[in-house]
Amino acid sequence: MNYSSTNGDTQVGSLREALFQTFSSTGGLLMPETINPLPKDFLANLHTFSFQEICLKVCMNLFGDEIPKQDVEKIIQKAFDFEIPLVEIYEKEVYSLELFHGKTLSFKDVGMSFMAELITYFLEKDKLENKTKKNNEVTILVATTGDTGSATASAFFKKEGIKVCILYPKNKLSLLQEKQLNTWGENITALEIDGTFEDCQRLVKEAITDKELNEKLQITTSNSYNIARLLPQCLYYFWAIAQLKGERRTAIFSVPSGNFGNLTAGIIAKKMGLRISRFIAATNINDVVPQYLLNGSFEPRPAVRTISSSMDTGNPVNFRRLLTLYNHSYTRFSADIAGYRLTDRRTKNTLKDLYEGYNYLADPHSTVAYAALKNYLTPESEVGIFFATAHPAKYYEVVKQTIFDVELEMPPFLEETLRKEKQIVSLSSKIDDLKEFLWGH
Ligand SMILES: *Cc1c(COP(=O)(O)O)cnc(C)c1O
Numbered sequence: 001m002n003y004s005s006t007n008g009d010t011q012v013g014s015l016r017e018a019l020f021q022t023f024s025s026t027g028g029l030l031m032p033e034t035i036n037p038l039p040k041d042f043l044a045n046l047h048t049f050s051f052q053e054i055c056l057k058v059c060m061n062l063f064g065d066e067i068p069k070q071d072v073e074k075i076i077q078k079a080f081d082f083e084i085p086l087v088e089i090y091e092k093e094v095y096s097l098e099l100f101h102g103k104t105l106s107f108k109d110v111g112m113s114f115m116a117e118l119i120t121y122f123l124e125k126d127k128l129e130n131k132t133k134k135n136n137e138v139t140i141l142v143a144t145t146g147d148t149g150s151a152t153a154s155a156f157f158k159k160e161g162i163k164v165c166i167l168y169p170k171n172k173l174s175l176l177q178e179k180q181l182n183t184w185g186e187n188i189t190a191l192e193i194d195g196t197f198e199d200c201q202r203l204v205k206e207a208i209t210d211k212e213l214n215e216k217l218q219i220t221t222s223n224s225y226n227i228a229r230l231l232p233q234c235l236y237y238f239w240a241i242a243q244l245k246g247e248r249r250t251a252i253f254s255v256p257s258g259n260f261g262n263l264t265a266g267i268i269a270k271k272m273g274l275r276i277s278r279f280i281a282a283t284n285i286n287d288v289v290p291q292y293l294l295n296g297s298f299e300p301r302p303a304v305r306t307i308s309s310s311m312d313t314g315n316p317v318n319f320r321r322l323l324t325l326y327n328h329s330y331t332r333f334s335a336d337i338a339g340y341r342l343t344d345r346r347t348k349n350t351l352k353d354l355y356e357g358y359n360y361l362a363d364p365h366s367t368v369a370y371a372a373l374k375n376y377l378t379p380e381s382e383v384g385i386f387f388a389t390a391h392p393a394k395y396y397e398v399v400k401q402t403i404f405d406v407e408l409e410m411p412p413f414l415e416e417t418l419r420k421e422k423q424i425v426s427l428s429s430k431i432d433d434l435k436e437f438l439w440g441h
Pocket of ligand 1: 257
């Protein structure tokens with residue numbers, strides 16, 4: 001399988017290269033060059049296969065013959081040690097696909113654990129073949145306001161030969177969010193940056209494309225730029241349909257979106273032949289993509305803070321990948337995807353309605369997707385699935401403020417996190433300071 005760039009410049013020949021290189025020479029994002037449809041009888045009988053079997057078939061189709069089948073099988077087994085249940089909200093109409101049963105309680109655990117197993121696999125292979133590069137060590141940088149950072153830390157924690165540096169903005173996160181990033185220790189370093197989240201993103205991009213650093217280190221990122229994190233996200237679209245057990249109607253997916261990796265993975269799943277009628281790009285008031293869907297013009301702007309903070313993005317990273325998948329055709333793009341935006345006030349009202357009316361407690365991100373689905377669903381011809389991307393306790397403060405008397409137990413991961421001491425390194429937002437730190441690290 002070849003990977004080509006959204007800028008149409010570089011082409012790389014393997015997943016491994018795409019994984020470590022991340023960007024093309026002109027800053028384009030990498031994508032599979034071709035997406036082959038899966039066999040019709042497999043797609044028609046999804047409900048007869050296990051989760052493992054579905055993952056294996058889809059991965060082999062995506063990766064080609066770069067990794068032997070038995071190795072892909074092991075990677076899948078190690079990466080997914082949690083459930084992804086489809087929960088019925090109202091009878092045969094609306095379902096929630098719960099993607100948050102991984103260690104750090106957000107859907108980011110799915111792509112991240114797979115990426116971590118891939119990296120480990122390539123490092124071990126190098127060792128066996130005596131082809132070790134740069135001490136057989138990899139440095140992973142990630143800019144985050146929460147979920148991506150904790151998922152990265154958890155996926156790579158204590159993994160041999162891997163060092164993770166989490167960059168997050170100083171004084172911008174809640175205590176619960178910060179502690180999920182800076183209490184790990186071991187091979188995980190929390191870098192508190194004196195700047196904004198955008199500064200953290202810029203630093204990551206500058207560092208992983210820096211010539212000097214690349215000469216000395218194998219360095220990459222687990223942010224949305226990386227295709228190895230995005231591809232495994234296709235898997236749960238298949239698994240969702242499989243769990244509908246041969247339902248005749250087609251499915252509409254509502255995806256709570258920020259950088260649009262989740263939605264991009266859905267479009268790739270559809271290109272592989274999965275029966276999906278359409279998608280909803282559900283956002284908070286950071287709605288540059290819903291705006292594009294309305295009027296065809298894409299206008300990035302600074303992000304605004306909301307209660308669904310992991311979707312606060314003013315310039316979604318994967319928009320370029322989406323455009324490439326639709327050959328830059330607005331007509332095709334907007335035929336497949338509808339946009340929807342929800343204010344914080346309506347998010348809180350909907351969260352409450354969903355809890356009081358249907359006894360389902362959703363986090364603010366998942367609530368945005370549910371509201372969007374309700375707006376578009378035509379139950380005669382479609383089944384509606386929205387993604388629940390975070391455990392409600394992960395956004396404890398907001399959920400408690402919205403429903404005062406809710407009983408919300410802290411899952412063990414969050415409770416332990418709150419009890420641990422923080423360990424941080426403070427840095428300015430200058431690339432030279434980060435480079436100096438990485439030299440010595
Ligand atoms: C990251 C995140 C999103 C947004 O996902 P994208 O793939 O960036 O669109 C939605 N919900 C939660 C809880 C997240 O952590």
